[in-house]
Amino acid sequence: MRNGINVALISPRRYGKTSLLLRASERVAAGRPAGAVVEVNVLLCKDIATLAARLVAATYGVKGGAWHRARRGVPEFVHRFRIVPSVAYGPAGEPTFSFAPGLAPADADRLIGDVYALLEEEAKRRPAVLILDEFQAITRLGTHLPALLKGLADEHPSVSLVLAGSKRHLMEEMLFDQEAPLFKMAERIDLPALPADEMAAFLAKRAGSVGKLMDPEVAGEIVRLVGPVPNDIQRLAYEAFEVAARRIDRSAVELALERIVTHESQGFMDTVARCTPGQYRVLVALASGHRGSVMTSGFARTVGLAGSSSVVRVIDALTTEEAVVERSVEEESDEGVQIKRGFAVADPFFAEWLCRTEGIGRT
Ligand SMILES: Nc1ncnc2c1ncn2[C@@H]1O[C@H](COP(=O)(O)OP(=O)(O)OP(=O)(O)O)[C@@H](O)[C@H]1O
Ligand SMILES: [Mg+2]
Secondary structure, three states: OOOOOOEEEEOOOOOOHHHHHHHHHHHHHHOOOOOEEEEEEHHHOOOHHHHHHHHHHHHHOOOOOHHHHOOOHHHHHHOOOOOOOEEEEOOOOOEEEEOOOOOOHHHHHHHHHHHHHHHHHHOOOOOEEEEEEOHHHHHHOOOOHHHHHHHHHHHOOOEEEEEEEOOHHHHHHHHOOOOOOOOOOOEEEEOOOOOHHHHHHHHHHHHHHOOOEEOHHHHHHHHHHHOOOHHHHHHHHHHHHHHOOOEEOHHHHHHHHHHHHHHHHHHHHHHHHHOOHHHHHHHHHHHOOOOOOOOOHHHHHHOOOOOHHHHHHHHHHHHHOOOEEEEEEEEEEOOEEEEEEEEEEOOHHHHHHHHHHHOOOOO
16 A cells, blocks of 8 residues: 555455455554545445545545645635535534536546546655445446546556455456456455454453453354354354353353344344245255365255256355355365365354254254
8 A cells, every 4th residue: 555556355245354454544644654545435335426525525534635734725625626526514614525416427537537636646745545445336336437447547556546345256357357447457465364263362362351251262162153254253252251251151152152143033034035945955055064165966966956057056146145155265185275165154143043943063
């Protein structure tokens, strides 16, 4: 980010992309010279006019922007844009910017270009960064946007463009496939899950800091049960913390898991109601701990599907629904550690519920 390098940050949901970006942005902004970081979450923009308005607002908010030094900062700022936004002032005198919902897409494109140009100007004297989080959703706002960004990134090489997203195939279509509009524009970072031992140590320390004891083995058990996603791990840890007296032991973890699964069961039931029988059987197979390839005739037989092409269709549908994620797992063999790709039920509590409902154990 400090060196104007473009980056694509990819991981399944809830691995910690936004948290990592936040931490990195804070460091860039606190550096010397303090960086200018503009960040927008694409998923929360209902249309391209909103994206443009959020980019403009985030740019205005950048500390140390040349416009803040002007006596009349806001007018000085808005006149840098080819389409001048309407400005309203909040109770504390803070400005909010908006554009008519009917803003023509070409005008929205110009605004995005203006934000980029403004950052390029900042980049002459300090690091300048444009972060688009949830970038996998960008084409919903305009199918031309990846190509537009490619043009802007070429034109303004000093600005670091950071694109973070979850759906791997969508990110690859835009960034890494041969015909991708942003092909070779960004360095790829696949954010892995946090190492289990680091996560366990973190849990034990957190518990200790608020006055309860968690043995390292218990922390490890929590990670093993619902890992690798930090959000799930912390949810179980928190629930175990709540139910335990002074010592968070295995029985507290068991009870906590039980509670979460019970609490969520209505939602799980709704998910199952939307599934075809084939999808349900695949979910159960993955929940019970199927590792390795799903492309074998053996797996198709297990889940009662005609063959691998039916399995692919079912897995695709479940992945689109985000009920299933593709996850790489490390496997130790004689040749050392190998990374294998496999599929898993995205929500470990749902996986647990499926196993309980079916009366099967998890491996
Ligand atoms: N290094 C970490 N240590 C402990 N917890 C973490 C860490 N990074 C993230 N988390 C926790 O994991 C959860 C998910 O993080 P975050 O929202 O950053 O993920 P994300 O990849 O952006 O998810 P999404 O794809 O849904 O946007 C949060 O509750 C966060 O507090
Ligand atoms: Mg996020």
